[in-house]
Amino acid sequence: MTEITPSHTSRDTQQSPQYVMDNLASWNERAPVHANSPDYAVDKFVTDPDFLSDVVRFDMPLLGDIAGLRGIHLQCHIGTDTVSLERLGASMTGLDFSSASLAEARRLAERSNAATTFVEAEVYDAPAALDGQKFDLVYTGIGAICWLPSIDRWARTVAALLHVGGRLFIREGHPMLYALDDENPDAFVVRYPYFEQPDALIWEDAGTYVETDHVFTATTGHEWSHGLGETITALLNHGMRIDGLVEHQSLPWNALPGQMKRGEDGEYRLTHGAEQVPLTYTLQATRIR
Structure with a gap:
């Protein structure tokens, strides 16, 4: 990825801000490519009713028993993790802002006979888009909140979606990882912000994280880092109790x-220095007020 000059993003505008439009174009173009990639294993969901995504399989020891829970998966992309959670016994709704991603998600649910439903909306608009519904579980998969400018607004959204006693489960890329220079193969070098900034890091990236020959035309992405302390503090400020934090290698x-x-x-x-850098974290919290 090539970084270009950060620009300030307006958060209070009648129209979608530029970061939403650019990120939306990127995800709309990448969704069918991801759905056709063996990395997402869509066909395995169809042929094997017990198949789960790698992401959810990793989460299971900390996620525990979710049978009978009513859950909302924020930023669900093409729905492989959402359908996996449904297969663990939860009644799941997936939410994403990308119509192309949701088209693939609905196709997956239909082909795999899943009862999962999907709603098109931006994350911050989720409470209104879901008509104020309350859930037992808010699940956020990995690589999601970096696309959002305000972790405080995200935490407020999470709390608004949960009834008192409801639970948040998120595994995310560690902000320490996101601060490292990913173009230096020889050392760990801090290059990017660890803490949330008002301006996005804007990237020009002609590829994606699965192998493909597709030539992408939507190449601009806007990302933000959110420090671990900032994320925890935001949840505490919006009536959540922190129940667990695990850092992964x-x-x-x-x-x-x-x-x-x-x-x-x-x-x-990591092939070396695994003891030096956390790569992801799992955070769990409960709404107490």
């Missing part, structure tokens, strides 16, 4: 090319 994509190796579980791990 693996993640499901090759975030530091030249420094990582993929395991049989689909997770990438």
Whole structure:
């Protein structure tokens, strides 16, 4: 990826801000490519009724029993994790702002006989888009909140979606990982912000995280980092109790090319210095007020 000059993003505008339009164009173009990639294993969902995504399989030991829960999966993309959660016994709704992603998600649910439903909306608009419904579980998969400018607004959204006693489960890329220079294969070098900034990091990226020959035309992406303390504080400020925080030494994509190796579980791990850098974290919280 090539970084270009950060620009300020307006958060209070009648029209969709530029970051939404650029990110939406990117995800709309990438959704069918991802659905056709063996990395997402869509066909396995169809042929094997017990098949789960690698992401959800990784989450299961901490996620625990979710049978009978009513859940909402924010930023669900093409729905493989959402359908996997449904297969674990939850009644799931997936929400995403990309119509192309949701088209693939609905096709997956239909082909795999899943009862999962999907709603098109931006994350911050989720409470209104869902008519104020309350859920037992808010699930956010990996690589999601980096596309959002305000972690406080995200935490407020999460709390608004949960009834009192409801639970948040999120596994996310670690902000320390996101601060590292991913173009340096020889050392860990801090290059990007660890803490949330008002301006996005804007990237020009002609590729995606699955192998493909597709030539992309939507290449601009806007991302933000959110420090771990900022994320926890935002949840506390919106009536959530922190129940667990685990930092992991693996993640499901090759975030530091030249420094990582993929395991049989689909997770990438550092070939050296694994004790120095956390790669992902799992955070769990409960709404108490």
